[in-house]
Amino acid sequence: MTTTSPARTAAARGARPAPAERPRRLRTTAAVRRLVAEHRTHPADLVLPMFVLEGAREPVALGSMPGVVQHSMDSLRRAAAEAAEAGVGGVMLFGVPTTRDATGTAATEPDGVLNAGLRALVEEVGDAVVVMSDLCLDEFTDHGHCGVLDASGRVDNDATLVRYQEMALAQAATGAHMLGLSGMMDGQVAAVREVLEADGYTDTAVLAYSAKYASAFYGPFREAVDSQLRGDRKTYQMDPANRREGLREATLDLAEGADVVMVKPAMSYLDVLADVAAVSPVPVAAYQVSGEYAMIEAAAANGWIDRRRAIEESVVGIQRAGADFVLTYWATELAGWLR
Ligand code: PBG
Numbered sequence: 001m002t003t004t005s006p007a008r009t010a011a012a013r014g015a016r017p018a019p020a021e022r023p024r025r026l027r028t029t030a031a032v033r034r035l036v037a038e039h040r041t042h043p044a045d046l047v048l049p050m051f052v053l054e055g056a057r058e059p060v061a062l063g064s065m066p067g068v069v070q071h072s073m074d075s076l077r078r079a080a081a082e083a084a085e086a087g088v089g090g091v092m093l094f095g096v097p098t099t100r101d102a103t104g105t106a107a108t109e110p111d112g113v114l115n116a117g118l119r120a121l122v123e124e125v126g127d128a129v130v131v132m133s134d135l136c137l138d139e140f141t142d143h144g145h146c147g148v149l150d151a152s153g154r155v156d157n158d159a160t161l162v163r164y165q166e167m168a169l170a171q172a173a174t175g176a177h178m179l180g181l182s183g184m185m186d187g188q189v190a191a192v193r194e195v196l197e198a199d200g201y202t203d204t205a206v207l208a209y210s211a212k213y214a215s216a217f218y219g220p221f222r223e224a225v226d227s228q229l230r231g232d233r234k235t236y237q238m239d240p241a242n243r244r245e246g247l248r249e250a251t252l253d254l255a256e257g258a259d260v261v262m263v264k265p266a267m268s269y270l271d272v273l274a275d276v277a278a279v280s281p282v283p284v285a286a287y288q289v290s291g292e293y294a295m296i297e298a299a300a301a302n303g304w305i306d307r308r309r310a311i312e313e314s315v316v317g318i319q320r321a322g323a324d325f326v327l328t329y330w331a332t333e334l335a336g337w338l339r
Contacts, residue, residue, distance in 0.1 A: 039319045041312070043087030043335035047132065047285070047327040051224050052076045053096045054113035064220035065290055066297050068329050070096055076117055077124045079332070086335035089325055090130035092180055093117050096225050097140055103148050104140030108166045114139070115174050122175035132207060133171045135192070136183040137163060144229030146183040146236060155236055161191040168192040172201040178260070182209040184236040189256035207285065208258035211246035211272050213238045217265045217291030224290065246272035250280065258282065263323075265289040267314060270321040277322025286323035288314065293329045308337065 026036050053060055053070035060070040071079060080091055095114025097106040106112040114133065121131045137160065138146045147160030164183065171179055181188050189208050196204050214237035222229065238245060246269070250261045261280055263273040264287035277284045296314065300307030311330050318326050328334065 039316050041315055041319060041334065041338060043338055044089040045319065045323075045325045046088050046315075046331035046335055047090035047092055047130075047325055048079075048083045048088050048331035049092045049094065049287075049327055049329060050076060050079060051094050051096055052113055052117035054098045062220070062224050064223050064294055065329065066301070067333075068224065068290075068293070070224065071117075073117065073120055077120055080121050080124050080129070083332045083335070084125045084129045086332045087339065088129060088331045088335050090132055090178070091121060091125070092132040092134065092327060093121060093176075094134045094225055095139055100140055100142040100228060102142060103163060104137035107137055107140040108163070108170045110170060110173065112140075112170075115170050118171060118174035118176045127177075130177045131175070132178040132180050133174075133176045135164060135167050135171060135179045135181045137167075138183075138227065138229065139225045142228055144227050146233065147185055155185075157185050157187070157236075160185050161187055164188055165191055165195040168195055168204075169199055169201075172196055172199070172204045176204070178205040178207050180207045180209065180262075182212065182264075184209065184212050184233070184238070186252075187256070189253045189258050193257040205259040206257065207260040207262060208250075208253040208256075209264055209287075210250040210253040210258065210261040211238060211263045211269070211276065213240050213265065213269060215240065215265050215268070215289065215291070217268065217289050220290035220294045240268070243271055243275065247275045247279070250276045254280065254282065260285055262287060262327075265292060266318045266323070266326070267292050270318070273318070273321040273323060277324075283324040284322055285325050285327065286318045286321070287327040288318060288329075290329070312337075 026032055051070045056072040059072055059075040062068050083091055095117055097113050118133055136146050138144055145155050147155040148163060150156040168179055189206055192206060214234045253261050260283045262285040263269050263276055266286040266288045273286050296310050299305045315326055315328060
């Protein structure tokens with residue numbers, strides 16, 4: 001006696017299995033796919049991080065971030081104008097000073113490289129693009145930490161807040177629209193908001209790096225800002241193992257008056273981003289950091305992935321997880337493709 005499988009019997013009758021639902025119907029043509037896309041990257045959703053190097057006469061290329069440079073004042077203006085032309089939503093400036101000290105004095109000098117750069121950006125793009133600052137001491141301290149140190153060499157949270165308040169006023173005076181508080185000191189949002197209000201900078205917004213993790217993916221950035229850091233930032237930046245704590249940090253920053261909360265890095269922290277986006281009453285940003293950029297550039301340069309598709313996919317993935325806007329070193333190039 002021979003046995004026949006039920007499937008073969010059905011096939012023999014010509015009755016092929018018919019799925020109850022056919023999601024593929026909405027993937028049949030590019031037009032249908034475009035129509036039903038849940039997320040779409042728009043140039044205005046992108047923010048370009050930029051570096052300005054004190055005293056530079058020419059832009060300086062960065063080995064670990066091909067395509068990214070430390071700008072001179074002139075090339076900074078040109079690149080900002082180009083970003084504005086491409087419709088990019090914002091630019092975020094980091095300063096690279098040539099002199100550093102224990103308290104990061106250059107960060108609060110009105111003509112220090114970061115403040116001068118911010119003024120140049122505001123002058124160049126006006127209100128067409130949101131000009132954002134990095135408000136942190138690490139580029140300016142000779143020990144490379146994000147704050148000032150106490151007698152035992154530990155980062156002194158509350159003494160650092162005073163420096164952040166001074167930085168906030170110096171940056172607000174440049175006309176920067178949004179201050180990016182990236183130092184991960186407790187109470188930094190409230191401290192900065194308080195002095196901004198007291199000095200009449202009521203319209204200067206605070207973008208809080210709320211859930212900022214102690215990440216290996218900042219590696220190339222450390223070259224970009226000529227970081228002096230030895231050791232790590234694990235006593236103030238978050239432990240990559242912690243998800244719940246990301247929500248706690250964002251909740252605290254909201255209570256302190258943050259206008260925007262951010263999760264950083266992006267790609268390894270999409271769960272945290274989704275958690276924050278689910279509850280935040282204010283816009284949520286995500287920072288696709290230097291190491292994320294470098295990985296995709298390196299793989300693409302080797303011919304291992306399709307560069308443009310990988311860039312587009314990585315950014316829309318960050319949006320899908322809940323980001324209202326994305327900081328990415330590809331902002332201008334990506335915006336150009338989208339137009
Ligand atoms: C600190 C700061 C860092 C980055 C942005 N702001 C470095 C750090 O925390 O060590 C990293 C950005 C990137 O890797 O692209 N001012």
